[in-house]
Amino acid sequence: MLSRSLKSVGVVLGVVGIMAASQTPALAAQSFDLNTDRTDGYAHAYGEVSYIDANSVYVLSYVSDRCDSSGRGDGEGAYVWLQIKYTDGSYDGPRVILQNYDNDGCDTGYIPSSWTYDRTKRISWVRLRLDEADGPNDSTPDSVLSTQKDNPYT
Numbered sequence: 001m002l003s004r005s006l007k008s009v010g011v012v013l014g015v016v017g018i019m020a021a022s023q024t025p026a027l028a029a030q031s032f033d034l035n036t037d038r039t040d041g042y043a044h045a046y047g048e049v050s051y052i053d054a055n056s057v058y059v060l061s062y063v064s065d066r067c068d069s070s071g072r073g074d075g076e077g078a079y080v081w082l083q084i085k086y087t088d089g090s091y092d093g094p095r096v097i098l099q100n101y102d103n104d105g106c107d108t109g110y111i112p113s114s115w116t117y118d119r120t121k122r123i124s125w126v127r128l129r130l131d132e133a134d135g136p137n138d139s140t141p142d143s144v145l146s147t148q149k150d151n152p153y154t
Helices: 002-022
Strands: 030-035 042-053 056-066 078-086 091-102 111-118 123-132 142-145
Touching (some): 030 123, 042 078, 056 078, 056 091, 091 111, 091 123
Antiparallel strands (some): 078 123
């Protein structure tokens, strides 16, 4: 009788352990796909954001400075930036942390990059910003922001 009770306790503890392990958030990638305004060429970026833990995020991005279908566009550059919001309410970026850039002309392909950011503070969410530079005579780039990518660990 005692051995059957101990077996039952062992089975229950094993099930509880499996349930507890399954409660940990998965390292699911959150994708992004961004295009700037297409009036005079445009920029395109896509990739994924994956959280490692409460303080670390991995970003994979591809970016390209594109000419439009008529061949218009200056090839001055496309830039992907990262903005981080911490659980304490403070921010880094979006222009502080350079993610990825393509500044070697229009339509030369996609430039890949990946980074892991380890912070001392807990990350609430990140989002990416894509800028397309319109040359030295236009100091205001075309910009677009991704949705925020929430950290499942915080």
